[in-house]
Amino acid sequence: xxxxxxAIEIRRLVKTFVVHAHGGVELAVLRDLNLTVYxxxxxxxxxxxxxxxxxxxxxxxxxxxxxxxxxxxxxADGNIDMVTAxxxxxxxxxxxxxxxVSQFLRAIPRxxxxxxxxxxxxxxxxxxxxxxxxxxxxxxxxGIPERLWSLSPVTFSGGExxxxxVARGFIAELPILLLDEPTASLDVASRDRVVALIREARExxxxxxGIFHDADVRDAVATRVVDLADLSAA
Amino acid sequence: xxxxxPLLSVRxxxxxxxxxxxxxxxxxxLWPGEVLGIVGESGSGKTTVLGCLSGRVxxxxxxxxxxxxxxxxxxxxxxxxxKRRRLARTDWGFVHQNPQDGLRMAVTxxxxxxxxxxxxxARHYGRVRDEALDWLGRMEIDRERIDDVPATFSxxxxxxxQIARSLVTRPRLVFMDEPTGGLDVSVQAxxxxxxxxxxxxxxxxxxxxxxxxxxxxxxxxxxxxxxxGEVVESGLTDQVLDDPQHPYSQLxxxxxxxx
Numbered sequence: 001x002x003x004x005x006x007a008i009e010i011r012r013l014v015k016t017f018v019v020h021a022h023g024g025v026e027l028a029v030l031r032d033l034n035l036t037v038y039x040x041x042x043x044x045x046x047x048x049x050x051x052x053x054x055x056x057x058x059x060x061x062x063x064x065x066x067x068x069x070x071x072x073x074x075x076a077d078g079n080i081d082m083v084t085a086x087x088x089x090x091x092x093x094x095x096x097x098x099x100x101v102s103q104f105l106r107a108i109p110r111x112x113x114x115x116x117x118x119x120x121x122x123x124x125x126x127x128x129x130x131x132x133x134x135x136x137x138x139x140x141x142x143g144i145p146e147r148l149w150s151l152s153p154v155t156f157s158g159g160e161x162x163x164x165x166v167a168r169g170f171i172a173e174l175p176i177l178l179l180d181e182p183t184a185s186l187d188v189a190s191r192d193r194v195v196a197l198i199r200e201a202r203e204x205x206x207x208x209x210g211i212f213h214d215a216d217v218r219d220a221v222a223t224r225v226v227d228l229a230d231l232s233a234a
Numbered sequence: 235x236x237x238x239x240p241l242l243s244v245r246x247x248x249x250x251x252x253x254x255x256x257x258x259x260x261x262x263x264l265w266p267g268e269v270l271g272i273v274g275e276s277g278s279g280k281t282t283v284l285g286c287l288s289g290r291v292x293x294x295x296x297x298x299x300x301x302x303x304x305x306x307x308x309x310x311x312x313x314x315x316x317k318r319r320r321l322a323r324t325d326w327g328f329v330h331q332n333p334q335d336g337l338r339m340a341v342t343x344x345x346x347x348x349x350x351x352x353x354x355x356a357r358h359y360g361r362v363r364d365e366a367l368d369w370l371g372r373m374e375i376d377r378e379r380i381d382d383v384p385a386t387f388s389x390x391x392x393x394x395x396q397i398a399r400s401l402v403t404r405p406r407l408v409f410m411d412e413p414t415g416g417l418d419v420s421v422q423a424x425x426x427x428x429x430x431x432x433x434x435x436x437x438x439x440x441x442x443x444x445x446x447x448x449x450x451x452x453x454x455x456x457x458x459x460x461x462x463g464e465v466v467e468s469g470l471t472d473q474v475l476d477d478p479q480h481p482y483s484q485l486x487x488x489x490x491x492x493x
Contacts, residue, residue: 020481021488062470064477087456087470088265108430108452109423122434 005074007176007207008037008060012233013069013083015052015059029055030066032233035209035226039074039175042198042208044218047228053211056228057178060209061100062090073097073176095123100178101169103185105161107153113139113164114149120172131171138167142193158185163194170197177201179210183217195220239301241266241407241439242287246296247311249282255463256282260296262458262468264407269433269440271454271471273447273486279463280443281411286311287441288328288409289318300325303406323353327405331412333392336400337384343370343395344380350403369398373428390421394428401432408440414449426452447490451475459483 015030029052037043045053058064060071062082071082075097080089094100099120107116117135122128139149142163148156153164166182179198183191191214198221202208212218218225240263249256257279264270272280285291287298289310297309303325313321322328330336337346347366348356356362363380370377373394375387384392393413400408413429414422430452432438442454450457450471457474459467459482467480478484 017477018479020484058476063472065469065473065479088268090470091455106451108427110427 004038006036006072007039007041007074008035008209009070009072010035010060011070011072013056013059013066013071015055015064015066030059030232033069033228033231034233035231037207037209039205039207040202040223042202042210042221042223044222044225045209045211045228046218046225051228053228054180057100057180057209057211061094061098061178063100095120097174098176098178099169099172099174101165101180101182103162103165103181105153105165107161107164109152109154111152112150113144113153113156116153116164117167117171120168120174124172134171135167138171139164141197142167143190159187159190162186163190166194166197170201173201173204173206175205176207177210179208179212181211181213183212183214191217240264241268242298242300242310244287244296244298247283247286247293247298248295249279249286249291249293255279256291257286257460257463260458260460260465262465264439264441266439267437268456269438269442269454271450271457272441272443272460273445273450273457274460275445275486277462278460280460282463283460284409284411284441284443288326289313289322300407323350324403325406327400327403327408329397329400329408329410329413331415333384333389333396336396337392339385340383342381342383343375343387346384346395346399347402350399354403365402366398369402370395372432373398374424388421390417390425393417393421393425397425397429397432401436401438404436406439408438410440410442410444412444412446413442414446415444429453447475447487459486 011034013030013033017027017029019025047053055064059066060082066083069083072079073082073093075093080093114132114135117139118131121131121134144160144163153161162185183194195217198208242264245261247260248258260283272283274280282291286293293311298311299307300310301307328336344363344366347369348362351362351365367377367380370380375391375394384395414425417425433453444450454471457471458465459474461482467474467483474483475487478487
């Protein structure tokens with residue numbers, strides 16, 4: 001039997017922001033960071049605000065561009081380094097392997113909620129009907145009232161938008177999920193529904209790296225809690 | 235990824251207008267199904283690049299190899315005028331900023347959409363008209379207006395009609411120059427949404443020149459940032475917009491007002 005391969009393997013990751021408008025001031029956020037995550041794990045990142053938790057998630061998603069290091073991700077029966085992958089390969093990873101749920105929904109005017117949620121499935125080639133059915137199931141489960149499904153989420157409340165975002169992030173059941181405060185503006189009932197989704201994803205063998213401000217949520221979903229500061233080689 | 239060759243491969247594209255630099259050493263690959271945005275302010279060379287690639291502006295150097303529908307690869311920068319026109323008809327679509335540059339203003343809406351099909355050999359009038367009707371509906375233009383001339387349309391309708399005319403032949407590559415440029419904001423949102431759906435449903439490959447970063451976020455997967463005729467940064471659209479590296483890209487992104 002072969003050993004289980006990591007889903008994510010980060011080595012010596014360096015991310016510094018250089019702000020040219022302010023005389024090239026450099027903000028070193030991630031210094032020589034190492035992290036290995038296996039399938040079935042839910043790793044909760046812990047650190048003070050501004051310490052780089054979100055930056056790490058965005059860098060894994062290739063939304064931010066690091067200066068050095070590698071981020072090896074298990075993808076399509078192989079491995080791909082998100083730091084050096086070409087844009088079209090990054091997009092393929094985002095379609096098939098890594099989902100990202102942020103606190104904020106980037107909604108497009110005129111696009112109904114159900115379509116916003118089903119889009120990741122459509123991108124995988126799932127037909128409109130089953131994709132819409134799955135989207136409705138998730139919206140129902142997350143407690144979004146049915147009368148809102150045909151409207152654009154642009155005008156929804158923060159909590160509603162966040163649940164739409166969660167539905168969109170979970171619908172394709174991707175092997176890796178990056179969760180940036182997925183329950184930040186939710187009431188207790190909605191929060192528990194999201195917690196249940198995260199646990200299900202984990203039990204399917206999914207790999208999760210997340211930021212959970214709420215200690216109850218963190219305790220309910222995490223298999224491991226890591227301090228960001230401990231991930232950097234001294 | 236079925237086709238592992240780029241649809242268009244550009245290297246060293248250079249254009250001077252006399253002494254004045256249009257663009258220098260521009261290079262990129264466009265893969266099938268990709269939408270590439272070119273951003274930069276006026277005079278950055280982005281429109282020059284589009285003009286060179288679509289053969290309307292003669293170049294000083296470089297090549298742009300294009301995989302044709304017929305199967306061969308041609309350098310579109312060195313094609314004869316006759317061959318270029320034929321390729322434009324069979325393989326390309328154009329969406330101009332000003333719809334009047336892409337439409338025949340004296341021809342009916344149905345004629346505008348049907349004409350490119352007829353030019354490719356469609357002869358069955360009823361079928362061409364049905365296709366035109368289908369496209370009008372898709373672009374949210376009242377089908378009853380099929381026999382009206384575009385001069386009687388609003389600016390937003392004219393732009394949607396131009397898009398129907400340019401996409402009806404299912405081109406392999408679409409060039410768009412500020413497609414939402416001259417429109418009211420409320421009209422822009424509708425057009426962007428329609429374009430987004432078309433890009434997804436037809437799997438369009440396109441190059442979009444715009445100064446509007448919101449347009450690139452919505453429609454493109456990759457970006458080239460141009461300044462003074464040169465590409466200063468390129469990459470995944472959201473990466474360039476959210477974590478710009480070059481001083482000029484940072485300035486461009488930070489200069490946009492968030493409503």
